Amino acid sequence: MSQSMLGIVVVVVLGAIWAWIGLSIARRVKSADDYLVGGRNVGIGLGSATLLATWITGNTILAAPESGYDMGILGVLGYALLGGLGVMAFAPLAKRIRTAIPNGRTVGDFFQIRFDHKNYVLFLIALIIWDVGWLLTQGLGAGILLQSVFGVPFHVGLVITVAIVTAYVTFGGMRSVLGTDFLQCMLIMVVVFIFPAWVFGNAGFHTVYSGIQKLSPSALSLTNPTGIAWLIAGPLIGIGEVFMDNTFWQRAYSLRPSTVNKTYLFSGLGWMFVPIATGSLALVALGTGFKPNPVNSVAPDIVSQYTGQLGGVLFLALLWAAIASTLAALLNAVAAIFMNDIYQRYINPNATNKQLLKAGKIATVVIAVVTIIAAWPEPMTMLSLLTLMGVINAAYIIPITLGLFWSKTNRHGVFYGALIGSIVGLFIYGNGTFDLIFVKIPVTHITWGGPYPGVIAGGFISLTLTVVWSWLQPETFNFASFRKYRADRAGVSVSSVSSEQVEVVRG
Template sequence: MNGIMVLVVYAVIMIGATVIFTKRDKDSDSFYVGNRNMGTVSSAMSIAATWIWAPALFTSAEKAYLNGVPGLFWFLVPNIICLLIFIPFAKRIRKEMPNGITLSGYMHEKYRSDKVKQVYLFQLTVLTILSTAVQLLAGGKILSAATGLPLWVMTIALAVIAFSYSQISGIKASVLTDAIQMIFLLVACIIFVPWALDLNGGISSIQLSGISGEFGKLFSESGLEVFLGFGLPTAIGLFAGPFGDQCFWQRAFSIGEKKIGRSFLLGAALFAVVPFSMGILGFIAAGIGFIPKDTGMVNFELIQALFPRWVIVPFMFMLISGLLSTVDSNLCAISSLTTDLKAVSVLESKSKIKISKLSMVLLLIVAVLIANIPGLTVTHMFLFYGTLRATTMLPTMLTLMKIRMTSMGVVAGIITSFVVGLPIFAYGTVLNSGAYKTLGSLLTVLLSGIVGIIVTKAEVRRGKSVR
């Protein structure tokens, strides 16, 4: 019953806040980019909440528990740095395309190529689907354990709640509810971490070397193993994260132009509080010798074991807030991507929004089906779609830096990255091989740029101009 109560209360708060503080949009510009004048603090909280996906809540605790300081470091630090690296590119895309909505639309305008737009649409859409699926999977597992109801029922319930408020006013609903969700997350961290420390003797209960006691130092031999097996492929995927995710480009187009840098900087700082706090719970679990049934849920199980039963209600509320903040951002992202479809671009605002809402429903259906595939884990999905984002990173960065390629170069580079880098990474994930995962990650990032430049030079030699 606790899980059901959390869902009901959560839904009432989010729908109520959206209805009260925003209005149902009939203007597409408002629905997709909030009239391009969103404020610093609300945008920062939205950026932080959107970046707090399932791995930020669970992988951070799991890696701290299993791999100590190196595990948490190689998850937390790249997560922060990637948002900072993104700032100058977010500013530049807004300056170059002040009326833009999507990254794929920007690349289409720069290269005047339907093929470039289509390959970007494919990458951004697949990423949005997988990202949504992993949030539903993580949230569904928790609620299924709490309520005894099947996983598929819980994933559908989460999907329905996210859609119920997102479809009211689009990006404005997402930013508003993200801000509320971020408040819940920060309050929970401030309460639960000191409480867990107090129950277990304070700082002395923290074990920085993981449950095995072998991972105390970042640059030790064991620390290097963590870096090669987890840290490097994770960092590559995370650095590419915002660049291959329409959620962040959409916010770059939605925030007041002079507030973009401050919003992302503050968002990175707010984000850091949550995975760091979850990591401390992982250190505490290691310090007291706690053995979870599922290491991927060690923070959730620790809270269940340490605190009074009623505490699980606000903790689940925090977790669901973190997960659905990404889901509602993905819903807004997929809705904005429909504007790049020729058949949709010529419609009037009201019709565009109807098509966009239909795309939200289709996204959730596919994501629910994926989340219910037997054997899927949050960490494996995180690593895979983190690498998927890297396929478009270099072409995007090079274009924004005015290092231009031909349209064929962009397409050839990204396709090569897909067909070479991703399979190698997937193979390494199945084998749990750090070497293959790292190689796959590097090839995924580098091939799109290297092949793109090689093809561009070959076309230039044949007389093809670079736009």
């Protein structure tokens, strides 16, 4: 059997297992709530597994080594802080979300109740752009993995992966995602820690260390300016991603209230070890003079070189499970935004459960096709795309946090803070050019910009405008409006509830 055929067989077998589990669980989906939030009674074990499976992404296993290859030890540590601190920081917010908005379904519900229409529309636009970018990274990961390890053409790996995941997510929604996440998480956690020891053992610890000292001494430095900037910007990106990502809001709504805080804290702490383990593979490349092409394929390339065909198969199983679990969660999260925040709110406010489920299934398939189209030309490396999206993420950290906890948060400050923070952040990110993945809009040229200054600037501007505006013109929001939301389940329509129950006294 050829290498490419072996890779396809492994993916198809794993995919058949996930699809069988997901489609079996899909039979239990009876309502829009089942499809969107999985029943609202998930415990700490399954909750932690689904958070880890969702958050251990193709980025974690491919972009973490890329950051290690580019920035050495600080690159690996920065990536570990990026995701781990993001999930842990969300713990108090998740607890607040679950108790304050018990009937919520998406992050869009929060913006719709808490602020005003312009904030809601701006956030939906930003979220859709961000989700397409995030889906793009997983599509890229699938294609890069199969191409690097088994020589499967990039586009074949992309289409197979997206098609298999779409098959079970379309019918089962969140329930299917939760059912497959547990097994995927177990596979990921068992296999991910095998490879560093295996690769380092074959390459030789002393050989790697002395090779780095000779070939890339800066990789061992703890004062590398780029690495230090990454240590600051990385957590901002991760916190912003988690705060803005609908998959984390869906899981907050799906968990039992008593388990929410611990679930997010344990998941964040456990997640940190994964990018450290996978990121360390980049040190082998640096110490042996290996030059990956493209750079985000450094982990599978090194694994293939030092562990042979068996290692390649196991690594494929690990990374494909990570990509499949995240891709499934994202497809369901974006479909949820369409069902809840576009279809039910603007297209069919009185939609029945049957109509909502149909809309969600159609949306899932459409989003899967968009993912394939977006990833097809391989527009950017995964780390570059991650930092680009991080500019938008950072601009929403403060608006979301203050909106949940501070009643005086001003809706205009939130709107202009997020908008101006994103625009200026993207300008600095591109050194005076708006780099929008498929379109570049040159304005001028600056020499002091770059990805990490762009992320930091976006977050700082948003923080300043939101806080200062709220201090100068405070508004008083009635948090009881959250708990009353979705009284439509008692026979009142969503549109009438939202207009009557959002009580804001403008200062």
